[in-house]
Amino acid sequence: DAGVTQSPTHLIKTRGQQVTLRCSPKSGHDTVSWYQQALGQGPQFIFQYYEEEERQRGNFPDRFSGHQFPNYSSELNVNALLLGDSALYLCASSLGTGGEADTQYFGPGTRLTVL
Amino acid sequence: AQRVTQPEKLLSVFKGAPVELKCNYSYSGSPELFWYVQYSRQRLQLLLRHISRESIKGFTADLNKGETSFHLKKPFAQEEDSAMYYCARGGNFNKFYFGSGTKLNVKP
Numbered sequence: 001d002a003g004v005t006q007s008p009t010h011l012i013k014t015r016g017q018q019v020t021l022r023c024s025p026k027s028g029h030d031t032v033s034w035y036q037q038a039l040g041q042g043p044q045f046i047f048q049y050y051e052e053e054e055r056q057r058g059n060f061p062d063r064f065s066g067h068q069f070p071n072y073s074s075e076l077n078v079n080a081l082l083l084g085d086s087a088l089y090l091c092a093s094s095l096g097t098g099g100e101a102d103t104q105y106f107g108p109g110t111r112l113t114v115l
Numbered sequence: 116a117q118r119v120t121q122p123e124k125l126l127s128v129f130k131g132a133p134v135e136l137k138c139n140y141s142y143s144g145s146p147e148l149f150w151y152v153q154y155s156r157q158r159l160q161l162l163l164r165h166i167s168r169e170s171i172k173g174f175t176a177d178l179n180k181g182e183t184s185f186h187l188k189k190p191f192a193q194e195e196d197s198a199m200y201y202c203a204r205g206g207n208f209n210k211f212y213f214g215s216g217t218k219l220n221v222k223p
Contacts, residue, residue, distance in 0.1 A: 004158075033211070042119075042201050042213030043159070056210045090159065102147070102205065106159040 001027045004093050004107035012113045013081050021076040021110045025093030031055075032074040033104065034066060035090040043090055049074050050096045078112075086114045118142070119204050121214035128192050129222050136187040136217045138176075138202030147205035148185040150176055151213070154198045162187075162200070172196070192221045 005024045013019050025032050031050045035043035045058035049068035068074045072093075078085055088111050092104040120139045128134050140146055150162040163171045165178045165185060176187045185202060202214040 035211075035213075040124075040215070042121075042203075042215045043211075045210050045212065048210060058210070103161050103164070104211065105161075108158045 004091055004105050006089075006091050006107040006110050008110060009108070010111045010113075012115065014115050015081055015083060017081050017114075018077065018079045019081060019112060021078075021089050021091075021112070022073065023076070023091030023093075023107060024073045025091075026105045029093035029095055029105070030072050031094045031096040032068060032072065033092045033094070034074070034076045035092065036060070037088040037090055037109070039087070046076070081114045083114050086112060088112075118212040119202050119214040121200075121202055121217050123217045124215070125218045125220065127220045127222060130194055131191050134189050134192045134196070134219065134221075136200050136202075136219065138185045138187065138214060140183050140185060140202070140204045142183070142204060146178075148176070148178060149203045149205065149211075150174070150185075150187050151201045151203055152198050153201070159201070192219075194221045194223055197221045 004026050007022045033048040034046040036046055037043045046060050046064055047054050047066055048056040052068045063079045065077045088109040090109045091107040094104045118141050122137055148165045151159050152162040153159045174187055174189045176185050178185050197220050199216050199218050201216045204212045
């Protein structure tokens with residue numbers, strides 16, 4: 001099991017463009033959460049997908065949207081990119097049931113640079 | 116609102132010295148608290164969670180509801196403990212709130 005995988009590793013975009021980031025969860029996991037980590041900061045929760053629906057959302061504008069597929073993989077879409085969207089985007093997977101299963105497993109992240 | 120606070124950005128100790136990484140949280144109920152660690156060039160990974168009450172790599176953390184703290188401690192630091200440490204509070208359905216992290220540097 002490769003664990004949580006994310007693609008691409010790095011991405012450079014210009015202001016106003018749109019970007020799609022991808023995540024495959026750890027085998028057996030059905031829940032995917034996305035985080036934004038700015039330089040020198042801890043991860044900030046964007047949203048979480050479970051059963052192909054957005055279950056929880058953090059304090060991020062509607063420019064940030066996502067999708068979860070039947071195989072539990074997920075995409076994060078960001079529209080109308082701003083310079084401030086430059087960050088490391090982390091995906092984490094877990095089981096949606098609770099208890100010990102709540103441990104989140106993180107991917108290596110996608111580094112997005114907006115010029 | 117600040118939900119998890121890690122007051123130290125950098126903590127430097129000598130090998131063999133005790134180490135304590137501070138974490139304070141804001142929550143009115145019974146929180147689920149975690150420590151995550153990121154070693155150089157590795158991904159973020161769970162170190163320990165308070166509900167398990169276990170010691171991982173010699174680290175322990177005690178939940179103090181009165182002081183709303185969840186400090187991470189180790190009696191004798193090792194060089195391989197050098198890493199970035201994040202305290203996190205769990206919310207509904209795994210909506211995590213992370214602190215800004217403390218970089219631990221263990222000097223030989």
